[in-house]
Amino acid sequence: MPDTTPPKHIAIIMDGNGRWATQRGLPRSAGHKKGVNALKDVVKFCAKEKIEVLTVFAFSSENWKRPKQEVEVLMDLFLSALKSEVDELHVNNVTLKFIGDRNGFPSKLTDMIRNTELQTENNSGLKLFVAANYGGRWDIVQACRHLADDVLNGKLSVSEIDESRISDQLSLSECSEPDLFIRTGGEQRISNFLLWQCAYSELYFCEDLWPDFSPAHLQKALQWYAGRQRRFGLTTQQIESH
Ligand code: IPE
Ligand code: IPE
Ligand code: MG
Secondary structure, eight states: OOOOOOOSSEEEEOOOHHHHHHHHOOOHHHHHHHHHHHHHHHHHEEEEHHEEEEEEEEETGGGGSSSSHHHHHHHHHHHHHHHHHHHHHHHHOOOOOSSSSTTTSSHHHHHHHHHHHHHHHOOOEEEEEEEEOHEEEHHHHHHHHHHHHHTTTSSSSSOOOOOHHHHHHHHHTTTTOOOOEOOOOOOOOEEEEEEETTTOEEEEESSGGGOOOOHHHHHHHHHHHOOOOOOTTOHHHHHHHH
């Protein structure tokens, strides 16, 4: 019997913007712009459906290696999307937070991120995490550094380091781990997204390019998720006798 509890936390790799644009003879930037619209619709849908947490991968630590012009377009787009969307997010009771290494962003963007986070921090609806300059390996490294510091300062002994202490130092420590992981764009890889946090997520891959992804596509993923049985290492019999 599958577990029919809807996911509390959905994580999405929004992939395929460039290909969407190229297929139409447009510059890649057009795909990124259209991708922002797709995200707006998905956020509204999640807020309405009472999903607790949505984490989206917007820019990986590896994406700096893209052509300078594309990186600039993306930075400008983050800034303009934040400016134009913050009020609506606030009205929809969404809390917006960024995860990732903020060093390296233009200072205007860092300021805007901070303002948006402050404006929405007391909202009680959907928690939206945007992963930008994020890498799963970066996340684990920064957690290790915190713990090593605590050991050096005598706040923690080595034998006290366990999974929960590592989790506590990672991004997203304040919420439950992703139940459903979605990647659009046809690739079946994690590309350094939430490596630790997705240990037991259900993985859903679809061919749709991100700018084409709509709430109807998300509903399809939710239906697929409703058919999964999450066993966390137990047997089916153990799960069903509970
Ligand atoms: C995802 O779309 C957005 C970012 C990585 C910023 P891509 O830009 O990777 O699109 P494709 O995969 O090249 O089509
Ligand atoms: C992952 O997509 C990062 C984001 C969607 C932001 P990429 O397009 O960068 O991943 P690879 O390079 O295909 O693995
Ligand atoms: Mg891609």
